[in-house]
Amino acid sequence: MTAAVGNPVFEVVSLKKSFGGLVVTNDVSLSMAAGDRVALIGPNGAGKTTFVNLVTGTLAPSSGEVRLGGEVITGLDASARVKRGLVRSFQVTRLFQDMTAAEHLGLAVLQREGRSGRIFGNFLTMPDVMQEVEHRLETLRLTALMHRKVREIAYGQQRLLEIAIALALKPKVLLLDEPAAGVPQSDVGLIEQALNELPADLAVLMIEHDMDLVFRFAKKVVVLAAGAVIFDGAPGDATRDPRVREAYLGSYADAGRVA
Amino acid sequence: MAVDVSSRDMGAMRRRRRRSLMRDVVGVGVIVLAAAIGYFAFPDNLALLTRIIAVALLVLSLDLVTGYCGVATLGHAALFGSGAYAAGILSAHFGINDPLLMTLAGLIGGALAGLLSGLVMLRAHGLPQLVLSIALIHLFHELANKMSSFTGGSDGLSGIAPDPIFGRFEFDLFGNTAYVFAVVMLLVVFVLLRILVRSPFGMLCRGLKEDPLRIRAMGASPKRAIVKMYGISGAVAGLGGALNAISTQVVGLDTLSFTQSAEALVMLALGGTGSLFGALAGTVAFMMFQDYVSSVNPFHWLTMVGALLIAVVLFAPKGIYGTVAAFLEKRREGRP
Amino acid sequence: MQTIFSIGIDALAYGMILFVISIGLSVTMGLMRVVNLAHGAFAMIGGYVASYISRDLGLGYAPAILAAVVATIVIAVPIERFLYRRIYGAPELTQVLMTIGITFCIIGLANYLMGPTLKTIPLSDVLQQPVDLGFRSISAHRLFAIFCGLAVALCLWLAIEKTGFGIRLRASVDNAAMASALGVRTEIIYAVSFAVAVGLAAFGGVVGAELLPVEPYYALRYLVTFLVVVSVGGAGSIGGTLLACLLLGAVDTTGRYLLPEFGEFFFYLAVIAIICVFPNGLMKGAK
Ligand SMILES: Nc1ncnc2c1ncn2[C@@H]1O[C@H](COP(=O)(O)OP(=O)(O)O)[C@@H](O)[C@H]1O
Ligand SMILES: [Mg+2]
Numbered sequence: 035m036t037a038a039v040g041n042p043v044f045e046v047v048s049l050k051k052s053f054g055g056l057v058v059t060n061d062v063s064l065s066m067a068a069g070d071r072v073a074l075i076g077p078n079g080a081g082k083t084t085f086v087n088l089v090t091g092t093l094a095p096s097s098g099e100v101r102l103g104g105e106v107i108t109g110l111d112a113s114a115r116v117k118r119g120l121v122r123s124f125q126v127t128r129l130f131q132d133m134t135a136a137e138h139l140g141l142a143v144l145q146r147e148g149r150s151g152r153i154f155g156n157f158l159t160m161p162d163v164m165q166e167v168e169h170r171l172e173t174l175r176l177t178a179l180m181h182r183k184v185r186e187i188a189y190g191q192q193r194l195l196e197i198a199i200a201l202a203l204k205p206k207v208l209l210l211d212e213p214a215a216g217v218p219q220s221d222v223g224l225i226e227q228a229l230n231e232l233p234a235d236l237a238v239l240m241i242e243h244d245m246d247l248v249f250r251f252a253k254k255v256v257v258l259a260a261g262a263v264i265f266d267g268a269p270g271d272a273t274r275d276p277r278v279r280e281a282y283l284g285s286y287a288d289a290g291r292v293a
Numbered sequence: 294m295a296v297d298v299s300s301r302d303m304g305a306m307r308r309r310r311r312r313s314l315m316r317d318v319v320g321v322g323v324i325v326l327a328a329a330i331g332y333f334a335f336p337d338n339l340a341l342l343t344r345i346i347a348v349a350l351l352v353l354s355l356d357l358v359t360g361y362c363g364v365a366t367l368g369h370a371a372l373f374g375s376g377a378y379a380a381g382i383l384s385a386h387f388g389i390n391d392p393l394l395m396t397l398a399g400l401i402g403g404a405l406a407g408l409l410s411g412l413v414m415l416r417a418h419g420l421p422q423l424v425l426s427i428a429l430i431h432l433f434h435e436l437a438n439k440m441s442s443f444t445g446g447s448d449g450l451s452g453i454a455p456d457p458i459f460g461r462f463e464f465d466l467f468g469n470t471a472y473v474f475a476v477v478m479l480l481v482v483f484v485l486l487r488i489l490v491r492s493p494f495g496m497l498c499r500g501l502k503e504d505p506l507r508i509r510a511m512g513a514s515p516k517r518a519i520v521k522m523y524g525i526s527g528a529v530a531g532l533g534g535a536l537n538a539i540s541t542q543v544v545g546l547d548t549l550s551f552t553q554s555a556e557a558l559v560m561l562a563l564g565g566t567g568s569l570f571g572a573l574a575g576t577v578a579f580m581m582f583q584d585y586v587s588s589v590n591p592f593h594w595l596t597m598v599g600a601l602l603i604a605v606v607l608f609a610p611k612g613i614y615g616t617v618a619a620f621l622e623k624r625r626e627g628r629p
Numbered sequence: 630m631q632t633i634f635s636i637g638i639d640a641l642a643y644g645m646i647l648f649v650i651s652i653g654l655s656v657t658m659g660l661m662r663v664v665n666l667a668h669g670a671f672a673m674i675g676g677y678v679a680s681y682i683s684r685d686l687g688l689g690y691a692p693a694i695l696a697a698v699v700a701t702i703v704i705a706v707p708i709e710r711f712l713y714r715r716i717y718g719a720p721e722l723t724q725v726l727m728t729i730g731i732t733f734c735i736i737g738l739a740n741y742l743m744g745p746t747l748k749t750i751p752l753s754d755v756l757q758q759p760v761d762l763g764f765r766s767i768s769a770h771r772l773f774a775i776f777c778g779l780a781v782a783l784c785l786w787l788a789i790e791k792t793g794f795g796i797r798l799r800a801s802v803d804n805a806a807m808a809s810a811l812g813v814r815t816e817i818i819y820a821v822s823f824a825v826a827v828g829l830a831a832f833g834g835v836v837g838a839e840l841l842p843v844e845p846y847y848a849l850r851y852l853v854t855f856l857v858v859v860s861v862g863g864a865g866s867i868g869g870t871l872l873a874c875l876l877l878g879a880v881d882t883t884g885r886y887l888l889p890e891f892g893e894f895f896f897y898l899a900v901i902a903i904i905c906v907f908p909n910g911l912m913k914g915a916k
Contacts, residue, residue, distance in 0.1 A: 092506065116512030128507040130500050137496060144493045145511050151521065152493045158310065203512055365722045367729075413901060417908035419721065420664050421860035425904050427853050432897040439894060551849070555729060562726050596737025602730030606723055607715060 043068050043237050044207040049098035058084045060261040066237040073248040074241045076258035082241045086209050090122045091115050119206030123196045129184045136180045139167045142202035174198050190221030210240040328476040339468035343540045346475040349576040350533025352560045357526040360566035363502035367554050368430035374549030375406035376531025381544040385452040392455040396535045403531015404524050411523025415516050434549045449545040471540035565612025574614045636886050642771040644878025645778025650833030651858040652870050653826025659865020660802045666728040669852040670735040675701045675831025676843030680748035690753035694835050701831035702824050709823045732848050740845040748843045777836050857900050863910025
């Protein structure tokens with residue numbers, strides 16, 4: 035459906051999923067090249083999170099195919115997809131309450147390097163790991179929270195930590211599920227700054243409700259409604275598209291946010 | 294300003310690491326001290342103390358999968374019993390009586406049983422998984438029962454005659470050597486496990502217990518981690534089994550029983566899951582209590598264990614160690 | 630031929646007994662999501678009460694059944710109120726510990742009050758007679774057990790499919806939070822289902838005493854079997870439970886007849902194999 039310029043690094047072909055009789059993903063296709071910035075939007079319950087769950091292997095699709103760098107990964111386990119470079123963040127933060135920020139990042143770095151199975155040593159004493167951890171925290175201005183447990187960290191900063199973990203896995207394709215969801219308005223700027231500083235060659239698909247953020251971030255918008263793609267094009271055209279207006283105005287009282 | 298916060302945090306981290314290191318030292322100290330007190334307080338009952346240590350290894354091993362990985366199991370004695378039979382069979386049937394080789398056999402036997410259990414347990418979750426664990430322990434039990442030419446069946450495996458350790462320290466009638474052997478083994482295992490739970494793998498498992506989906510999203514395979522932990526856990530339980538075989542010179546079917554598995558879980562819950570100290574405290578408290586009650590009134594033993602369990606769930610869900618640790622933590626935070 | 634027929638009848642009777650005892654466990658597990666390891670203990674209490682009424686007091690089989698069901702419910706309801714309610718929604722490990730604690734207590738008390746020996750429940754005269762089917766005669770008790778199983782299955786099916794209580798029960802099983810938001814008082818549903826489940830367990834404990842003899846370790850000895858039935862059948866499914874009971878009854882009985890030496894071994898092996906292939910229960914299919 036979407037023709038990405040250059041070699042697509044990430045392709046989804048005719049993905050379908052139904053829960054019993056409810057079709058939540060209806061023939062969705064998508065293609066992204068390195069460096070793409072795509073926003074996936076749509077009213078609540080449109081199936082955006084389900085789409086991410088399907089492509090990352092958290093849920094099994096009813097039919098369809100997912101390709102990463104040309105390789106079909108539809109049958110692979112979620113963890114194997116991450117190893118190949120397809121990484122996601124969660125709509126609601128999933129972090130370990132009793133672990134520190136440094137421990138989360140250390141674990142991600144060790145995992146990426148295949149060292150998370152080591153049964154001796156402590157990464158706090160591994161200079162290479164610690165250097166990277168410190169660097170990544172610094173980039174997201176989280177250095178001060180390095181040795182704080184997650185339960186002591188404000189939600190906005192937990193969202194940043196989620197992004198940091200995803201980046202520490204050195205993804206080729208990053209799927210961000212509402213990175214600013216639940217963040218107080220005063221902290222949204224921090225998230226946006228982090229988004230702007232994402233590596234340039236990374237392909238990023240972001241789900242987001244805040245249209246201002248979408249306009250500034252994305253070069254392309256895909257609109258999902260009731261599981262199907264109803265629009266795919268430039269952000270500016272999206273708000274003028276009658277089907278998009280219909281989807282939002284028909285089922286979503288807060289029309290002001292689209293306009 | 295930011296630098297300030299950060300340096301305060303670095304301090305906090307250093308303090309935390311120092312405290313953790315200190316706990317290692319204190320832990321080793323407490324074990325040595327408790328062992329010495331036990332030796333002088335119960336000189337006629339060293340056999341009981343040795344058995345407590347063997348069971349403590351089983352409970353530590355259970356803590357690895359239940360406390361650190363979140364797998365509830367009622368079949369963990371399969372690992373302990375396999376270690377015991379491996380060590381016992383080596384001596385009784387193959388005439389290899391070197392206690393260190395027997396210990397090694399126990400470790401390997403336990404690890405293999407652990408890997409097998411882990412692979413089976415992975416197949417299901419929730420109630421079916423629990424049922425798998427119960428079916429596994431019964432299967433092991435039946436197998437040992439039926440292969441009586443090898444295992445002695447319900448009469449138990451006898452004819453185990455360990456040589457002196459290093460050819461010098463003979464296993465005496467009073468159980469002195471066995472006790473010292475047991476204490477040394479426990480210390481070595483304890484230190485190694487402290488290292489394990491702080492290692493990257495230990496951290497991975499802690500994360501796995503809290504949120505397997507997050508762990509998968511980091512690219513780690515929960516299944517592989519659980520099987521690996523089961524293998525390690527089996528090695529530890531196998532050591533306990535071997536110790537039991539060497540010190541008592543018999544192996545009974547009860548080492549491979551549902552009851553032993555359930556009791557291990559009770560001990561772990563009593564002490565507190567997810568901490569090595571909890572596992573040790575629970576084992577000692579339970580087995581001392583058992584020894585006392587069964588000498589007073591064996592009839593009520595099961596009723597008391599049941600009541601104890603209910604009380605723990607209702608009033609001390611973190612167990613003995615967890616409750617004390619939380620109390621101390623609160624006091625420490627209360628101080629400026 | 631002879632053997633096959635008697636294996637078949639025994640397997641069927643055994644399967645039906647398993648069904649009567651386990652179906653309550655299955656429904657409560659599906660409904661309350663509690664891993665209840667004490668279910669067998671309630672069946673055992675039923676057996677003890679019946680034995681006392683019918684053997685020690687000589688009051689006959691039918692009053693014994695009735696008394697067993699009533700007494701077990703009377704004992705179980707406070708346990709539900711004060712202990713089970715504390716563990717609804719708790720982690721699995723907590724539920725295991727609590728319910729195994731209850732089981733241990735009941736075993737210990739049974740041992741203390743009734744002694745360690747087997748307790749028989751004398752059958753009424755009618756049930757002791759063989760019934761002549763023309764070509765074969767079979768024990769009336771076996772027939773009675775099969776009849777009880779079918780009757781329980783039918784009554785439960787009617788109650789769940791055709792009554793208002795059944796509708797609310799199904800709603801609570803599907804989504805307890807939603808059901809209570811819609812005004813269903815889930816704690817009452819829980820309490821009633823628990824009482825019914827325990828009553829059925831006691832009933833099964835009495836009727837099945839010939840096959841599963843009553844003694845203090847009953848609660849642990851057959852626990853695995855009941856739990857296996859639920860996990861193989863899928864918690865909350867009547868059809869699945871019935872199927873699982875018939876299947877396991879057949880495996881177990883055949884094993885005991887043909888390979889008495891290795892019966893239990895193959896039983897547990899079969900259990901592990903079935904769960905590994907159908908981790909979500911037979912009716913939900915392999916996944
Ligand atoms: N596991 C599930 N079972 C049944 N329905 C589900 C499940 N997960 C999501 N859904 C349904 O799928 C639809 C899409 O959900 P979701 O992907 O979370 O929407 P979005 O992220 O766009 O808000 C919703 O109607 C939701 O109720
Ligand atoms: Mg969503």
